Amino acid sequence: MIKWKCVICARQMITEKKPSLDERLCADCNVSHWQKVVDIYSFSADAKERLAEAKKKLRAAENARNKTRQEVK
Numbered sequence: 001m002i003k004w005k006c007v008i009c010a011r012q013m014i015t016e017k018k019p020s021l022d023e024r025l026c027a028d029c030n031v032s033h034w035q036k037v038v039d040i041y042s043f044s045a046d047a048k049e050r051l052a053e054a055k056k057k058l059r060a061a062e063n064a065r066n067k068t069r070q071e072v073k
Contacts, residue, residue: 001014001015001016002014002015002016002017002018004018004019004024005024006024006025006026006029007021007024007025007029008025008026008029008032008033009026009028009029011026011028011029013026027061027064027065027068027069028065030061030064030065031058031061031062031065033061034054034057034058034061035058037054037057037058038051038054038055038058041054
């Protein structure tokens with residue numbers, strides 16, 4: 001197991017493989033990031049494909065966050 005820190009909140013994380021620098025977000029920060037991306041693309045009329053992809057990644061991030069919270073309990 002490898003320890004690393006979230007690049008936003010500096011929360012200590014432990015995983016089997018260290019993610020690349022642009023993927024080093026804890027579950028909460030990852031959901032927050034994708035919510036902001038969805039908000040940005042929702043105002044753009046010509047970014048429908050990007051909005052759909054961002055929503056898909058937001059749902060995946062929310063599911064991952066819920067899974068990690070269930071494991072902690």
